[in-house]
Amino acid sequence: MSQDVTRQDQRGNTSVTLKDIAIHAGVSRSTVSLVLRESPLVAERTRLKVQRSIKALGYVYNRGAATLRGSRTSTLGVVVYDIANPFFGAMVAGIDAALNREGYVSFLANSEDSPARQQRFLERMREHSVDGILLCPAEGTDPTLIDTIDNWGMACVQVLRHVAEPPFDYASANFHQGVCQAMDHLVGLGHRRIAFLGGHSEHSATRERWQGYKASLEHHQLTYQRSLRSTVTRCDGIVMIEQLMTESPAPTAVICHNDLVAFGAMLGLKRLGLIPGVDCAVIGTDDVEEASLSDPALTSIATHPYAIGEEAARLALRRIANPEGTREQVVLSPRLQIRNSCGAARPTSNVTLSNHAAGDHG
Amino acid sequence: MSQDVTRQDQRGNTSVTLKDIAIHAGVSRSTVSLVLRESPLVAERTRLKVQRSIKALGYVYNRGAATLRGSRTSTLGVVVYDIANPFFGAMVAGIDAALNREGYVSFLANSEDSPARQQRFLERMREHSVDGILLCPAEGTDPTLIDTIDNWGMACVQVLRHVAEPPFDYASANFHQGVCQAMDHLVGLGHRRIAFLGGHSEHSATRERWQGYKASLEHHQLTYQRSLRSTVTRCDGIVMIEQLMTESPAPTAVICHNDLVAFGAMLGLKRLGLIPGVDCAVIGTDDVEEASLSDPALTSIATHPYAIGEEAARLALRRIANPEGTREQVVLSPRLQIRNSCGAARPTSNVTLSNHAAGDHG
DNA sequence: GCTAACTTTTAGATCAATCTAAAAACAACC
DNA sequence: GGTTGTTTTTAGATTGATCTAAAAGTTAGC
Known part of the structure; x- marks a missing residue:
């Protein structure tokens, strides 16, 4: 080949275009474009010839150019x-x-x-x-x-x-359903005074949790209703549980907006000299990997991120x-991942680990 | 304005281009382009006129087109x-x-x-x-x-x-330095048998940790040298610590490849009926948010992600x-974040939380 | 009023693809 | 050989911004 088919950019990179391939393969730009997009219009012989040229010249598809004319950017x-x-x-x-x-x-x-x-x-x-x-x-x-x-x-x-x-x-x-599952679990364990540690922000994900809590209270005909609204970090969990546990009557269980709040709530209970899962049951939301790691291991509404x-x-x-x-x-639909924070079903050492190992994402 | 300056795409979206603005403002496409790129070549009066047209027509810069001619994509x-x-x-x-x-x-x-x-x-x-x-x-x-x-x-x-x-x-x-800091801390607490729970993968981040461990052993003239190589999940931490603690002599402290392994090691110690921080000190690497949450709170080499x-x-x-x-x-340079997993400096309830609240990223 | 030296603006080519509409190639049939 | 009908291929316009080189407009100096 005596012709110079490539050019160089300011950093010395060669830039091969459709035109270069067309020349190399002895066809038109249009045909090369059709081959690239796997059009059935192109004859088998031609396709192979063009594909060989594409390989030979080390062509790289330019999506910027394609976008300009086409409609998708991927x-x-x-x-x-x-x-x-x-x-x-x-x-x-x-x-x-x-x-x-x-x-x-x-x-x-x-x-x-x-x-x-x-x-x-x-x-x-x-x-x-x-x-x-x-x-x-x-x-x-x-x-x-x-x-x-x-x-x-x-x-x-x-x-x-x-x-x-x-x-x-x-x-x-389905956050509504998730909270209801947690409530059913707690009621099944005999709890009658269940509080809710929720978010204070005004958006659907917070609202749905509240509605689930209220609907479930009604469904189980529970008269104790207590909830706190706050931001949703571990610190907030500590603050909220400390306030709740000094009230009378205090709740026997709390459901938390997310796992971070639940971790905070458990820490807060310990600070008060209380034992999470014994003196007060705690349920989180999300079932993050760390939920199996806390002490006691956290029962959580698994939301499957x-x-x-x-x-x-x-x-x-x-x-x-x-x-x-x-x-x-x-x-x-969420699934309630039951561990030890609502009364030890199993000793700490049997914490389920296998379904939370790193890299295990379905 | 009697002329129709906009067109519609297949979904009914109007698409305003440089040309439309040029017509609206009574200048050339080139001038509009210069205004967009804040070139000092353009006279103040012209710039203002063009900017008004840009606003009036609701122009959106098309980076795809710009990329084709220019060299940066941002x-x-x-x-x-x-x-x-x-x-x-x-x-x-x-x-x-x-x-x-x-x-x-x-x-x-x-x-x-x-x-x-x-x-x-x-x-x-x-x-x-x-x-x-x-x-x-x-x-x-x-x-x-x-x-x-x-x-x-x-x-x-x-x-x-x-x-x-x-x-x-x-x-x-600097992983090398981080491990050395952890070693210094442990030696300062009186430990003489310090093991290393490391990664088995062959890349620089793993190698540097090993080298830090070895260099520090030499520096402190410690003769006990014991290390395990494995993948680096929580489960691996459990497996490795269980193997180590059944050896004789067993280590009195371990430094872990990351916090996950350290969490696993602490769980493993508990399974063996041992108390992390009392029967064996544990140090992790990374100082992830969850490090302050474990029991005992984990001392960790903060790598500031x-x-x-x-x-x-x-x-x-x-x-x-x-x-x-x-x-x-x-x-x-990493910084050793000292908590309770190497012998309780403070009771659990005083765990530092404030510097790990969500959203706090320096 | 003319030239020189700036400042500002612009026409037209260019980037690398896609798309349209028409041309070319090929086959089958009368 | 000419007509018809496919199957393939292609020329040329198009997309929207940038770049170059030249033109147009200003100002200053003599």
Whole structure:
């Protein structure tokens, strides 16, 4: 070959384009493009010839150029509000796995529950023309945001929390049902004074837990009703349990907004000289990996973050493929993971470990 | 305005381009482009006029198109090997914060320590023409990969582990020093038989810990040397400690590859009827949020994942701005976070919580 | 009023793909 | 050989921003 088919960029990288391959294979650019996109129009002989040239020249597909003309970018934006929380780590792993199977890649942003940060990221995503957004809405998100994103031409799946009016695409756990399961368990163990340590923020995931608590109280005809609202860190768990246990009558069991609060509650009980699981039963929510590690091991409402991530990603891909399809809600049922924090069913040493080993994500 | 300046895409979205703005403002496309990029060439009056048109028409910058002609995409690829691990959650939060400040966004992938998955993702990143890569190399990564990425014209910063030959860009914690600090602490408490529960994988982060252990044994002239190599989950911690404690002589203290192994070791001690911190001291590595939560609270070598993430991202941005600059190694010094697992300095109830509250990332 | 030296603006090519509509190649049939 | 009907291939327009090189507009100096 005497012709020079490649060029160099400012850093000395050779850049092979469709045109170079077309010349090398002796066909037109159009044909090469068809081969790349696996069009059935191309004759077998031609396809093989072109594929050989692609290999020979070390061609790299340029998605930037393709995006300009085409309509898809094979990219998604993902917004979470606390990536440092192990729950979201598992969820992102699930998203990653589902997207990877379909050749998609995702931008990730951590809103830190700030609507302003969230907005900045979404606008950047728009400039990058992502095909869709997985949005765990920051607290205080304007409900019209979902419509706005839709008007931008991007599929939007709300995850864990929802702020818009139905119908919308949504993937989450059934928090209402989860709290009811925990209540049933406690009532079954003989508890009659069950308190709820919940979040104070105004969004769906908090609301659903409250509703579950109230509905279950009614269902079991319990008259003791006590709940505290606060932020949801370990410290808050300590503060809340210390307040509750000095009341009279004190609760005999608490259900917590998440595992962090539950860990705090157990620490708080110990500080008061009380034994978690004996003097007061404790149930958490999420079943993070660390739940099996506390002392006593924490009974928790398993919300399956990895599975939620997978479902959310798959729903987004469905919506991208069919933008006008009917909106879907994928709401997974939680499962109560029973351990020792509601009265020792088993001694500490028999803590279930195998289903929480690192790398075990279904 | 009688002219129709907008068009609609297949979903009914209006798409405003430079040309539309140029017409609206009565200038050329070139001028609008200069205004967008804040060029000092444009006269003040013109700039204001154009900016008004941009606002009026609701223009959205199209990065896909800009990328085609320009050289930067303002995107980065991030590869970690276990996003479900809280350590990486915190690290990714640090990366996100540093990139956000500079208008960058990042693609995230979870290699699950599979070089094949890692390779697939990197090739996708190449198609998307990211400006750089933050790579926590999967175990078994070919050392030439770093050069390959460099030849692709992308900045590559290795994070936590390094596989290439120097010089390279690298951000991590000083694991050698961290282990030495832990050893000093234990020796200061009177321990003479200190074992090491380490990783079996062959990469730099594991090697450096071993070297720290050996160097410190020599420095303190300790003759007892005992170490186990294994994978690094909680279960492995249990298995390893159970083996060690049945030996004679048994160690009086262990230093663990990470906090998960340390948690496992403490659980294992309890199973044997031994008390962690009394019958055997335990030190972990990383100081994840959960370290303050265990019983006893875990003394741990704090490796500051959030800060490592920030530093790695900033280093990548420096390298993108100056591709031919000299390679840098940013190696942060760890700090030994002393709690109760090496003999109770304080009662459990005084566990330090404030510096581990959610959202507190320096 | 003319030239020189700036400052500001612009036309048109370019980047690397996709898409449309038409041309070319080939086969089958009368 | 010409017509019809497929199957393949292709030229050229298009996408939206950037870049280059030149044109147009200003100002200053003599």
